[in-house]
Amino acid sequence: MSAEIICVGTELLLGDILNSNAQFLAQQLAQLGIPHYYQTVVGDNPERLKQVIEIAISRAQILIFTGGLGPTPDDLTCEAIADFFGVPLVERADIIEDITRKYALRDRLMTPSNRKQALIPQGAEILxxxxxTAPGIIWQPRPELTIFTFPGVSSEMYRMWQETTVPFLKSQGWGKEIIYSRMLKFWGIAESALAEKVSSYLNLPNPTVAPYAAKGEVRLRVSASSASQAAAQELISPVEKQLKDIAGLDYYGADDDTLASVVGELLRSAGETLSVAESCTGGGLGQMLTEISGSSEYFWGGVISYDNSVKVGLLGVNPEDLAKFGAVSATVAEQMAIGVRSRLATTWGLSITGVAGPGGGTDTKPVGLVYIGLAGANGEVESFEYRFGAVRGRSLIRHVSACTALDNLRRKLLSSVLNKNV
Structure with missing residues (x-):
């Protein structure tokens, strides 16, 4: 028993709209333990839509459509489905009544085009x-085949799924097992290097382990199939612990954790504070930190020292060092960190300076060269050099720089904790 997701809409093919509906449905199917192996996006064309249906029914027993249920001529989902199975569309008076009532609540009259939304395949039930204003359908045109249709509006689809579809699926005996996942997150290690370290875990049958990489971060999804979430967690727990032990400090958190939230919790637990000085990231580091609710307990502020005059005037960077080493240098990164920590009177000062590109690079200081400075209350200061490469592009270089700065502080804070416990 498997499901297939079919998203209808030329705007999806053109990239005008992000296909968040497919992501939501995939996650929901996993929670119900219903496998799905294919997703299809098709434009507003009845012949191509029928071709998609013909392929889908050969490999899935549940077809889930989103989009194409509106009142305009290009909304053809129900029409194409009915035509494929050779049944007429019938107008449902109760749907017209529902649409009329909803328009009246908005002090509007139902337009004639909305009657199209009351046409559903003969024999189908209303979802x-x-x-x-657009209802969906629940229809079993053949034994062992169930079709669901949903509007493309995400908020409408989410509610229809939760309130009607999930109970229906469970009543039919689907969803007896659930698939529960933990997403383990890592920074400072390449996907290939981590995959090699944990290679013996990548072929486990239950739970399964799969690596992913995006925007500098590596993830391991650990998924288990079982009768309940608690039972799945029991299967995952020992594997998760073993993976963390293998990764060591490269592991930083799981699921909804971010580098900023993990660093924030470490600062909060230690009763310590942080300030930042940014050049090439232009405030991106501060934004990451302040996205965390309650970050004012440990994050006191920052300086965007984009111009060298700000580095000198506000952060106390030595102008002679600027002239000798340049703004993108270990010396300047260290002085920026010292300066912001001193000016804002925080435990830690964290700085970033680099060449984000696409212009501004030289043979000795290419695009992607970034220095991170870290200054502590005990007078210790250090810097880290990274060469992220021009191929990443400006936006990604800035993002990875801010995340790497947080990761350096995370490792420093964890080392301090370990040293105190020795």
């Missing part, structure tokens, strides 16, 4: 839409 109620509590908020929008």
């Amino acid at each position: 109620p839409n509590p908020t929008g």
